[in-house]
Amino acid sequence: MNRTFRNRTATGLSALPVLLVIVALAVAGFFAYRWWTGEERVVKKRLDQLAEVLSPPADGELAMVARIAQVRGFFAPDVHIRFDSEEIDSRDALVAVLGRWQPPKNGFKLEFADVAVHMVDPDTAHVSLTAEISNRDANSIEPLLDAREGTLTMRHLDGEWVIAAAETTKTLLR
Amino acid sequence: MAAETAYRQPVEFIQMAFLGSNPRNTLVRIALLVFSAFVVFGLILQPVRLQGISMLPTYSDGGINFANRFAYMFHPPRRFDIVAIRMAGPSVLYVKRVIGLPGERVAIVDGTVTINDTPLDEPTVLYRIPWNMEPMTLEADEYFVVGDNRSMRMDEHDFGRATRNRILGKLLY
Numbered sequence: 001m002n003r004t005f006r007n008r009t010a011t012g013l014s015a016l017p018v019l020l021v022i023v024a025l026a027v028a029g030f031f032a033y034r035w036w037t038g039e040e041r042v043v044k045k046r047l048d049q050l051a052e053v054l055s056p057p058a059d060g061e062l063a064m065v066a067r068i069a070q071v072r073g074f075f076a077p078d079v080h081i082r083f084d085s086e087e088i089d090s091r092d093a094l095v096a097v098l099g100r101w102q103p104p105k106n107g108f109k110l111e112f113a114d115v116a117v118h119m120v121d122p123d124t125a126h127v128s129l130t131a132e133i134s135n136r137d138a139n140s141i142e143p144l145l146d147a148r149e150g151t152l153t154m155r156h157l158d159g160e161w162v163i164a165a166a167e168t169t170k171t172l173l174r
Numbered sequence: 175m176a177a178e179t180a181y182r183q184p185v186e187f188i189q190m191a192f193l194g195s196n197p198r199n200t201l202v203r204i205a206l207l208v209f210s211a212f213v214v215f216g217l218i219l220q221p222v223r224l225q226g227i228s229m230l231p232t233y234s235d236g237g238i239n240f241a242n243r244f245a246y247m248f249h250p251p252r253r254f255d256i257v258a259i260r261m262a263g264p265s266v267l268y269v270k271r272v273i274g275l276p277g278e279r280v281a282i283v284d285g286t287v288t289i290n291d292t293p294l295d296e297p298t299v300l301y302r303i304p305w306n307m308e309p310m311t312l313e314a315d316e317y318f319v320v321g322d323n324r325s326m327r328m329d330e331h332d333f334g335r336a337t338r339n340r341i342l343g344k345l346l347y
Contacts, residue, residue: 147266174307
């Protein structure tokens with residue numbers, strides 16, 4: 001009798017951890033699958049590509065001209081951008097501004113940190129992020145860093161996620 | 175047999191070197207260490223790498239510090255605390271000193287900060303140029319934060335009101 005009881009107990013104890021591990025793996029697998037196939041990941045990847053395109057290399061004035069053509073693909077034709085008090089109302093206007101702009105001689109690196117994607121519907125996403133620009137001072141070679149908080153509205157157009165609206169947010173208000 | 179012995183010895187040596195004589199205990203210790211590091215540095219003390227010159231001379235560029243996320247669990251931020259302020263998330267932070275508390279009227283007149291029209295004594299500010307800022311009254315959840323380096327041009331220095339929910343924690347040292 002005792003022996004049977006012990007066996008059952010032993011079987012029960014060994015089965016429970018196995019079951020828990022299987023459940024944990026299934027839950028982890030479910031979330032990993034959702035993350036991997038989710039649009040949030042696609043939006044983040046798209047923003048990483050944009051950051052790379054908008055990061056001019058040192059002495060890359062010519063390279064920047066080529067990049068401007070690529071930039072078009074990341075914005076909706078009717079994009080609305082508000083950067084502090086300045087506003088841009090279309091993609092053509094944005095490309096014109098970028099065309100006139102001279103990047104620093106040392107180049108810089110743009111990165112997006114703390115990217116949070118909120119899907120409003122299957123074709124619209126709201127994104128909050130911090131844009132970090134790092135480069136080096138032309139004279140002292142000291143590292144320089146600037147960061148801006150911003151929000152984006154992204155739309156799924158012709159199979160690609162594009163920026164429909166962008167706005168910088170003041171972290172510290174005056 | 176000889177070859178097998180020769181192969182086994184380095185394996186045993188590596189096992190002894192990395193896992194000790196009791197691998198199970200060692201693995202448990204490693205797991206505990208990883209868990210503790212995750213709890214301490216992920217949830218309590220957030221590592222901060224200081225960049226920029228806005229907190230000179232208190233902090234110089236390139237220093238390492240920690241933001242204590244539990245510092246304001248039992249009391250609100252106090253005047254002269256150095257705090258970490260989050261932007262869109264906790265990866266990029268401002269490090270500033272709290273000089274104005276909720277409800278206070280803050281102004282800057284020729285480089286001197288006034289709180290409710292009384293000049294504030296700031297021993298940590300060594301050099302200053304005459305900044306001027308119109309008076310502003312802070313809301314119930316707002317703190318006025320600014321860096322110690324007032325020898326910078328005012329438009330190159332990020333400072334102003336930060337809401338309580340943006341203050342991530344107090345710098346450790």
